[in-house]
Amino acid sequence: MQPLLSVHNVTVTYRSSDRPEIRALEDVTFEVAAGEAVGLLGESGCGKTTLALTLLKSLPQAARVLRGSVIFRGTDLLTLEESGVQKVRGAGISMVHQEPGLALNPVIRVGDQVSEVLRAHQTMTAARAKEEARSLLLQVGFAADSRVWDAYPHQLSGGQQQRVAIAQAIACRPPLVIADEPTTALDVAAQIEILALLKSLKEKLQMAVLIITHETWPLTQFVDRVLVMYAGRIVEEGPARRVLEQPLHPYTCGLLRSRPMGPHKRLLEPIPGEPPDPANLPAGCAFSPRCSDVMNVCHNRAPQYFSPEASHHVACFKYAE
Amino acid sequence: MQSDSPQSREAVLCCTRLSKRYTQGGWLSKNRREVQALKDVSLSVRTGSTLALIGESGSGKSTLARCLTCLEQPDSGEIWFAGRNVAALTHRERVAFQRQIQIVFQEPAASLNPRLNALEIVSEPLLIAGESKKQRHERALYLMHLVGLPDDSPKRLPSEFSGGQRRRLAIARALTLEPSILILDESLSGLDPSIQAQISNLLTGLQETYHLTYICISHDLDLVAHLADEIAVLHQGQIVKLVPAPIDLADLHDEFMGRLQRAEKASSFGAGLP
Helix, strand or coil, X not given: CCCCEEEXXXXXXXXXXXXXXXXXXXXXXXXXXXXXXXEEECCCCCCXXXXXXXXXXXXXXXXXXXXXXXXXXXXXXXHCCHHHHHHHECCCEEEECCCHHHHCCCCXXXXXXXXXXXXXXXXXCHHHHHHHHHHHHHHXXXXXXXXXXXXXXXXXXXXXXXXXXXXXXXXXXXXXXXXXCCCCCCCHHHHHXXXXXXXXXXXXXXXXEEEEECCCHHHHHHCCEEEEEECCEXXXXXXXXXXXXXXXXXXXXXXXXXXXXCCCCCCCCCCCCCCCCCCCCCCCCCCXXXXXXXXXXXXXXXXXXXXXXXXXXXXXXXXXC | CCCCCCCCCCEEEEEEXXXXXXXXXXXXXXXXXXXXXXXXXXXXXXXXXXXXXECCCCCCHHHHHHHHCCCXXXXXXEEEECCEEXXXXXXXXXXXXXXXXXXECCCHHHHCCCCCCHHHHHHHHHHHCCCCHHHXXXXXXXXXXXXXXXXXXXXXXXXXCCHHHHHHHHHHHHHCCCCCEEEXXXXXXXXXXXXXXXXXXXXXXXXXXXXXXXXXXXXXXXXXXXXXXXEEEEECCEEEEEEECCCCHHHHHHHHHHHHHHHHHCCCCCCCCC
């Protein structure tokens, strides 16, 4: 069966006047099947957000796609004209951003912002759009008698704002929703609430979800498959349980070990060093300077993918036959 | 007024029935109303231990921390430090008391002066305290080394450090006056897991070496369970639960989820609306 989204060898660079070109993504390849929940795990600066923006073809001016393709339902988005991509954004692939406060328009009432999405993609009367938007707000957990419709974004809490952003994202029933760190800006209670909402919507609407995060716990909630990214490359990919419980790549192992586990183990085990500067990546495997299992070959060339077990791939020479 | 501390001798800092109200809106505003930020909060922190404050945003965590450090004057209630009532201190004693409590703020990029270099940032509190230049610089260099900043740090500006290094810089500055209590206001949030673990280990190490007391405000349940000796759960200005170590995460999770569901049933939407 053809996957819903198939990303192949995408390589993106950023240019700037005073620094050498920065390689943000390097040969990123993965697929998302219809109705599947995929988690993308990585630390800041590893290219997570660049990847999300590439999928929507809304990269900033300074970015350049060197090669690769993003095939969504049989069409390569990277070769589409802007008008064609606009039809996909929101209706085919929609996005929930990290900061709901910045994603919503501060001077438009919440209800109008949700119905605006509907009218942009479908021909419908204002009254019909209003009705639809009301039912969307119900779906994301607002009470029927709530006054949210007439509220401005600043009158809502962070969690409520994120619910509105999710209502916008699911308005046109897109087959794929990208959630870029949807819980990072929220407090604990709201984080739990938003993840539960995304999970129930995914099941109810049968949509595929790509959750981008730098924390592991959101991934344990409902994700089927996990991609781990380091310095612009996907270094490990596999079923969520396998990757989170028995990770293969030394980076994934380090990332999981650095989280506190259980009360009062006095010291944590962080990965030594800091993530590399993307303008100045080390030769060979980008993780080699921080890796505890480093071998000679790691300094010479970047590892290809090995598959020690079915559907679990890892870019590390440790697993070379 | 009571003559001695109501809490045990071990407690370095404690407060009894602390209340604080804020007025929202200007005095001519139509929507002027009062918000009860803290309501009868009593707690105590033992020397060398870590107390964590958790709760939703707006539950009073930061107000409590600000009251305990005298940055905010509580409406009622008492604060005791090392067996003495803070309200009864003379001016000179109060200055000494405030040196004992330092805050590491949430976002160091916003709390460090962007035009001072690292050396000036770390030594500035000593300048205010009137120490000589040589002493200031010696202490600052020692602290920067202690928190693990690289050797070329002193001349660099805050913007030239990575996120993790900026946290280290903020911690060094907070330690300059040799405080006994550090308030960590979301000091570990917004960091990547591996860097967060490095800073967390740094804080644990400093606590053991210098017998520091931490009051830690955080949203990260796992991290809080790891660091804290006691957790106070705040809700609408009140402590609804005090959990001593060892902390059972599942228990805390239930507490949060339960409250959430109750809130949803009551359908209290509109609390934030005018």
